[in-house]
Every structure is written in C-alpha cells, then in structure tokens.
Amino acid sequence: MDRFAGIAAIGVPKPETMADRVANVLREAIAKGTLRPGTVLRQDELAARFRFSRMPIRDALRQLEAEGIVSIHPTRGAFVAEMDRAEIRDIYAVRELLESEALRLSVPKLDKERLAEAKSILERLDLEADIGRWGALNRAFHLSLYGACGNNRLLALIEAQHKTADRYVRVILSNLDYRARSQAEHREMLDRCAAGDAKGAVTSLRKHLRDASRALVRSTMK
Ligand code: NI
Numbered sequence: 001m002d003r004f005a006g007i008a009a010i011g012v013p014k015p016e017t018m019a020d021r022v023a024n025v026l027r028e029a030i031a032k033g034t035l036r037p038g039t040v041l042r043q044d045e046l047a048a049r050f051r052f053s054r055m056p057i058r059d060a061l062r063q064l065e066a067e068g069i070v071s072i073h074p075t076r077g078a079f080v081a082e083m084d085r086a087e088i089r090d091i092y093a094v095r096e097l098l099e100s101e102a103l104r105l106s107v108p109k110l111d112k113e114r115l116a117e118a119k120s121i122l123e124r125l126d127l128e129a130d131i132g133r134w135g136a137l138n139r140a141f142h143l144s145l146y147g148a149c150g151n152n153r154l155l156a157l158i159e160a161q162h163k164t165a166d167r168y169v170r171v172i173l174s175n176l177d178y179r180a181r182s183q184a185e186h187r188e189m190l191d192r193c194a195a196g197d198a199k200g201a202v203t204s205l206r207k208h209l210r211d212a213s214r215a216l217v218r219s220t221m222k
Contacts, residue, residue: 017056017059018052018056019055019056019057019059019060019063020060020063021056021060022046022050022052022056022057022059022060023060023063023064025050026041026046026060026061026064026069026070027064027067027069027166027167028132030064030069030070030080030167031131031132031166031167031170032170035080036080037080037081037082037083038079038080038082039079039080040076040077040078040079041061041070041077041078041079041080042077042078043057043058043061043077043078061078065078067163067164067166067167068081068087068163068164068167069081069167081167083168083220084220085217085220088165088168088213088216088217088220089213089217091161091164091165091168092165092209092210092212092213092216094161095158095161095162095165095209096205096206096209096210098154098157098158098161099142099146099158099205099209100202100205100206101149101154102146102149102151102154102155102158103145103146103149103193103198103201103202103205104198104199104202105148105149105150105151106145106146106147106148106149106150107145107148107193107196107197107198107201108196108198109148109149109150110145110148110193110194110196111148114144114145114147114148115190115193115194117144118141118144118145118190118193119190121137121140121141121144122141122183122186122187122190124137125137125138125141125183125186126183131170131173131174132170134173134179135166135169135170135173138169138182139159139162141186142158142162143155143158143159145189145190145193145201146158168216169212169216172212172215172216172219175215178215181211182208182211182212185204185207185208185211186208188204189201189204189205189208192204
C-alpha cells in the first residue's frame with residue numbers, strides 16, 4: 001500500500017494555473033500604469049473580461065495581495081495598491097538588512113561557477129530591453145551572489161521582498177539612465193565579490209539599494 005498516494009512528488013514544476021495567468025496580466029498592467037493605483041478590481045468584471053469563472057480571479061487577486069500589488073478591503077473589495085513612499089522606504093530598509101547579511105555570508109563561499117553565472121546574467125542585463133525580464137534578471141543576479149549564504153529561509157525572505165518591490169522597481173526601470181547606473185553598481189559588486197572582499201561588496205550593495213530607494217521615492221513625487 002502506498003501511504004503517500006495523492007501527495008504530489010517533489011521537484012515537479014508547478015504548472016501555470018488560470019489564476020497565475022490572470023495574475024500575470026494584472027501585474028503587467030499595474031506595472032505599466034494601465035491600471036492606476038486606487039483602481040477598483042471587481043471580480044465579476046474581471047471574470048467577464050478574462051472569460052474565466054470568479055474562482056481563478058479571486059485566487060489571482062489573493063496572489064497579488066500577498067505580493068503587495070493589490071489591496072483587499074473587507075467591504076470595498078479589491079483595488080490596485082497605492083504607490084506609497086513609506087512602504088518603499090520600509091521595503092528597501094528590509095532588503096538592505098536581509099541582503100547585506102546574505103552577501104556577507106555568501107562572499108567567502110562563492111565559487112567560480114556562481115561568479116561565472118552572475119557575470120553571464122550581468123551580460124544579459126546589458127542587452128535586455130524588456131522591463132519585466134530586466135527585473136527578473138536583476139533578481140537572478142542578486143540571488144546568484146547570495147546563493148552560497150547557506151540559509152534557504154533567508155533567501156526565501158529576500159525573494160519575497162523582491163516580489164513586493166517589483167511593481168515599484170518597474171517604474172524606475174523605464175529610465176535608461178537608472179539602468180546604466182544600476183549596471184555600473186552591479187559590476188562593482190561583482191568585482192568585489194570575485195576579489196573575496198565581503199565588506200566592500202556589502203558597501204556596494206548598500207549604495208545600490210539606497211540609490212534605487214531614492215530614485216523610487218522621487219518617482220512617486222511626479
Ligand atoms: Ni540590482
């Protein structure tokens with residue numbers, strides 16, 4: 001008798017659900033500003049628009065709520081979360097705490113493969129024009145440098161913060177100057193990591209995150 005019948009095997013990638021597809025479309029529209037902060041997201045309207053039942057719509061909204069992109073109010077329903085300066089500062093303060101610790105732990109253990117991986121992601125970033133993919137590659141670059149920290153929970157927390165920050169980050173990624181500056185900072189970080197200079201790498205990372213936070217806060221003042 002198989003006592004574990006009905007339990008999904010580990011390692012099988014999760015297929016994209018209808019809710020994921022709805023969440024992707026909404027995430028993109030919010031990042032591009034097609035759906036402005038404060039816009040009400042009614043389940044019945046979205047269900048009609050996507051020609052899905054309300055169930056995947058509700059799941060998608062919950063998913064986006066967990067990412068901080070959508071707010072769900074008990075009586076007013078779901079709406080696009082506001083761009084909030086205080087929240088940006090909070091996210092970046094948390095990112096700085098978590099990521100500088102992960103980098104500090106990781107640098108002494110970074111091997112050639114990880115450094116080569118980080119370098120190849122950087123080169124792809126130089127060529128990437130799509131903002132969504134740029135964001136994903138940026139996340140992959142950061143995580144490749146933290147990957148040897150030896151603490152999976154810490155890495156999971158970092159990933160969650162990146163996802164919350166994503167909708168804000170996309171706003172500044174449309175600025176080419178910001179992307180060029182960001183890449184220069186990435187190079188500096190990578191060089192210091194390759195030299196085994198954990199302290200220097202953490203200093204570069206802090207500067208990188210503070211610069212992003214300032215650029216974001218500025219972008220909310222427009
Ligand atoms: Ni970055």
